[in-house]
Amino acid sequence: MSSQSYRIIACVLLIVGVLLGGCQAIQPSGANSQSAAWIEQMKAEAVKHELGTFDLYINRDWKTLDAETDPNFYQIGPDGAYIERAAALAGIADEKLVVRKPDLGEIRVEMITPDAYMVTYPLNFNGSYDGADFSNPRTVGSLWVNREGKWQNIFLVEQIRTVEFTPVAGN
Helix, strand or coil, rough: CHHHHHHHHHHHHHHHHHCCCCCCCCCCCCCCCCCCCHHHHHHHHHHHHHHHHHHHHHHHCCHHHHHHHEEEEEEEECCCCCCEHHHHHHHHHCCCCEEECECCCCCCCEEECCCCCEEEEEEEEEEEEEEEEEEEEEHHHHHHECCEEEEEEEEEEECCCCCCCCCCCCC
């Protein structure tokens, strides 16, 4: 792994720690214990929210995307640069960009608290820009938080994937 990859991973861990400072993690037993069924239900909802963003891109539903994106959202691009919310939303809404269904690998969900989870997965981000087709290999980490009963994406990090990729059927 390159030193840039280590820096990105360290940055993500630091950001997650800062964002979740003071949160109480889900415990396997004790005062805030959650049933295995509840955790599996939350993980299924997390995948639904994360993959639903691709439907919003494909259908160009910018109003719903805006509502599902936390006001403090930002991302770290594959080059390590910070991309603020306004720039990220403007980039995906570019009229020359056509987003198609992605090829997805294994999706992992980590419930951090009952009101926060992280989704990670490899994908090929497919589409076209100004008529030229592309399929960008990425590995994504996405942090979601529940604000007043509404799940919102607050952070995204993506890295260019250079390892072998096998799409998972059914995603």
